Amino acid sequence: MSTILQELESQIAGLKTSTSKSNTGVVRECSDGVAKIEGLSDVMLNELIEFPNGLFGLALNLEETEVGCVLLGDFTEVTEGTEVKTTGRLLEVPVGKGLLGRVVNVLGQPVDGKGPIKSDVMYPVEKLAPGIIKRRSVNQPVQTGIMAIDAMVPIGRGQRELIIGDRATGKTTIALDTIINNANMNRDNEGKEGFRPIYSIYVAVGQKNSNVARCVTVLEEHGALPYTIIVTAPASESAPNQFLAPFSGASMGEWFMDNGMDALIVFDDLSKHAVAYRQVSLVLKRPSGREAYPGDVFYLHSRLLERSARVNEANGGGSLTALPVIETQAGDVSAYIPTNVISITDGQIYLETDLFYQGVRPAISVGLSVSRVGSAAQIKAIKQVAGKIKGDLAQYRELAAFAQFGSDLDAKTKAQLDRGQRIVEVFKQKNYSPLPVEQQVAMLWTIQNGYFDEVPVPRVKEYQDKFNEFLITRKEAVLKGIWDKKQIDKDVEGLLRAAADEFKSTWK
Amino acid sequence: MKLTKEVRKVSKELFQASFTDGLLDPGKVRGFAAQIVAGKPRHYVDILKNYHRLIRLELNKRHAVVESATALSGDTSETVLRDLKSKYGEGLTTDFRVNPDLIGGLRIRVGSDVWDGTVRGRLDTLDQQLATV
Numbered sequence: 001m002s003t004i005l006q007e008l009e010s011q012i013a014g015l016k017t018s019t020s021k022s023n024t025g026v027v028r029e030c031s032d033g034v035a036k037i038e039g040l041s042d043v044m045l046n047e048l049i050e051f052p053n054g055l056f057g058l059a060l061n062l063e064e065t066e067v068g069c070v071l072l073g074d075f076t077e078v079t080e081g082t083e084v085k086t087t088g089r090l091l092e093v094p095v096g097k098g099l100l101g102r103v104v105n106v107l108g109q110p111v112d113g114k115g116p117i118k119s120d121v122m123y124p125v126e127k128l129a130p131g132i133i134k135r136r137s138v139n140q141p142v143q144t145g146i147m148a149i150d151a152m153v154p155i156g157r158g159q160r161e162l163i164i165g166d167r168a169t170g171k172t173t174i175a176l177d178t179i180i181n182n183a184n185m186n187r188d189n190e191g192k193e194g195f196r197p198i199y200s201i202y203v204a205v206g207q208k209n210s211n212v213a214r215c216v217t218v219l220e221e222h223g224a225l226p227y228t229i230i231v232t233a234p235a236s237e238s239a240p241n242q243f244l245a246p247f248s249g250a251s252m253g254e255w256f257m258d259n260g261m262d263a264l265i266v267f268d269d270l271s272k273h274a275v276a277y278r279q280v281s282l283v284l285k286r287p288s289g290r291e292a293y294p295g296d297v298f299y300l301h302s303r304l305l306e307r308s309a310r311v312n313e314a315n316g317g318g319s320l321t322a323l324p325v326i327e328t329q330a331g332d333v334s335a336y337i338p339t340n341v342i343s344i345t346d347g348q349i350y351l352e353t354d355l356f357y358q359g360v361r362p363a364i365s366v367g368l369s370v371s372r373v374g375s376a377a378q379i380k381a382i383k384q385v386a387g388k389i390k391g392d393l394a395q396y397r398e399l400a401a402f403a404q405f406g407s408d409l410d411a412k413t414k415a416q417l418d419r420g421q422r423i424v425e426v427f428k429q430k431n432y433s434p435l436p437v438e439q440q441v442a443m444l445w446t447i448q449n450g451y452f453d454e455v456p457v458p459r460v461k462e463y464q465d466k467f468n469e470f471l472i473t474r475k476e477a478v479l480k481g482i483w484d485k486k487q488i489d490k491d492v493e494g495l496l497r498a499a500a501d502e503f504k505s506t507w508k
Numbered sequence: 509m510k511l512t513k514e515v516r517k518v519s520k521e522l523f524q525a526s527f528t529d530g531l532l533d534p535g536k537v538r539g540f541a542a543q544i545v546a547g548k549p550r551h552y553v554d555i556l557k558n559y560h561r562l563i564r565l566e567l568n569k570r571h572a573v574v575e576s577a578t579a580l581s582g583d584t585s586e587t588v589l590r591d592l593k594s595k596y597g598e599g600l601t602t603d604f605r606v607n608p609d610l611i612g613g614l615r616i617r618v619g620s621d622v623w624d625g626t627v628r629g630r631l632d633t634l635d636q637q638l639a640t641v
Contacts (some may be wrong), residue, residue: 014641018625021623021624022622024617039568
């Protein structure tokens with residue numbers, strides 16, 4: 001109690017002598033969450049502007065006689081003539097492990113009702129991406145737990161892999177699966193030497209509140225929330241908040257990277273982010289370009305995604321992997337924002353509506369999905385078994401198209417079709433049930449070595465599930481061997497073959 | 509107010525021509541305004557409005573408002589005036605106002621700069637600091 005009194009006394013003593021200097025301005029216009037302010041002669045770009053009643057704004061347009069400022073909060077009480085002042089600060093958000101397990105808004109304030117956030121470190125929302133000297137190439141994998149992705153479109157730590165597809169094709173599910181898989185790995189390997197956990201940040205931009213609540217519930221149910229930060233700027237938030245949310249999330253992720261840890265950030269989704277930025281730009285009266293987007297919408301996304309990187313050992317060796325999501329309209333990948341983001345990222349996972357409704361889920365289009373740098377990060381075991389899978393599947397799709405026209409097929413073509421059908425079945429996976437990498441390797445090895453060839457196609461999934469269960473419950477040594485050695489050597493292969501033979505002989 | 513490029517350009521040119529030795533020249537301002545009203549060029553009302561705005565902002569930059577809780581004595585006013593002139597140079601207009609809400613101390617505004625040494629200002633700061641604790 002006495003300390004509080006002393007603090008108050010010192011504050012009151014300070015009152016007698018201090019004179020504060022501030023740079024002020026007066027609101028001339030306020031509409032759509034944007035205020036035009038006269039004065040503020042010392043204002044900096046992106047500086048926080050203080051309004052009465054604890055409201056803050058961000059100076060985005062510095063014009064000859066006025067300042068265009070977006071308001072971050074309830075702007076209904078801002079009127080013409082309101083006096084504002086500069087703060088000398090840039091927009092900052094709290095960062096650190098104290099945010100894990102929490103749902104926060106764009107300013108890093110909690111919105112989950114779990115009390116205040118314990119964090120004493122702040123990071124600016126707009127931050128320059130790490131330069132060339134600090135970086136190194138991608139060399140460690142991010143396991144998504146989705147067999148089709150880990151085998152054919154591998155993602156490395158520090159990579160930017162776009163998830164693109166029409167509405168309701170499973171884009172968010174892939175992102176959540178990845179978060180859940182990494183949380184599972186973090187939990188299972190906590191404290192083990194050499195294991196580097198991946199912390200996740202899920203940024204929801206312009207989404208329905210119900211969707212965000214569903215995501216939180218899914219992550220909570222699967223035990224992934226303690227390793228995840230959720231930044232939310234739902235559709236009910238103002239456009240400036242939606243436009244700033246990915247940058248806030250990136251700052252939170254950068255803290256992990258700067259401190260030698262690995263983080264994964266999901267931007268769900270950048271189409272709505274571009275729309276929010278378009279609205280901000282239009283009400284700021286910036287010139288509009290194609291589809292009324294401002295000229296710097298490419299820079300908006302490129303500077304955001306450049307912040308994900310893999311830094312070298314001298315700088316801590318941390319990484320920030322980005323999984324931006326883009327929603328296409330009727331499968332049109334050549335629209336403005338999709339082409340922009342495709343060109344920025346290091347590859348894309350393309351989800352097809354047709355495949356989704358055929359029951360191929362995740363509906364990944366093998367032909368259009370690509371990972372430009374991820375193969376360097378694949379573990380050897382996956383490379384050994386998945387090397388030919390993408391080619392096999394592409395051949396199958398081509399042959400399947402031709403086979404529709406004729407019934408008489410030669411034996412080789414028929415074998416390829418049969419194998420392809422089985423690969424497609426094996427790659428089908430339920431949502432929110434990611435597979436650990438050692439189980440993926442075992443399954444891919446089994447299909448490559450023809451153990452599925454005699455299984456009827458409708459029963460492939462059943463065979464796979466049972467074999468997986470068999471390995472987990474009775475042949476743990478096989479899975480442990482794959483996980484420890486990270487490759488299939490003669491010993492592991494022998495054990496795997498024995499297990500596969502044993503299971504095949506008992507399966508009916 | 510939506511202004512055309514032409515309006516902005518003309519009013520800015522008028523504004524730039526309204527200075528003599530770096531100080532706003534009232535004679536020139538009156539002269540330009542009279543010419544515009546007489547000549548009625550295209551968008552002349554908008555030009556005059558924007559010209560007025562630019563002049564107002566410029567005058568504000570060179571205008572000091574000194575507020576105090578009670579009327580200042582002659583000595584204090586002179587000291588304040590002298591200090592302001594030494595900082596901002598000649599051509600500064602001043603306006604002394606009494607505002608009992610300030611409780612005590614002085615608040616001086618020159619353009620967008622505000623020096624606040626009032627008890628009210630300090631109490632407001634303390635209020636904000638306590639609110640964040």
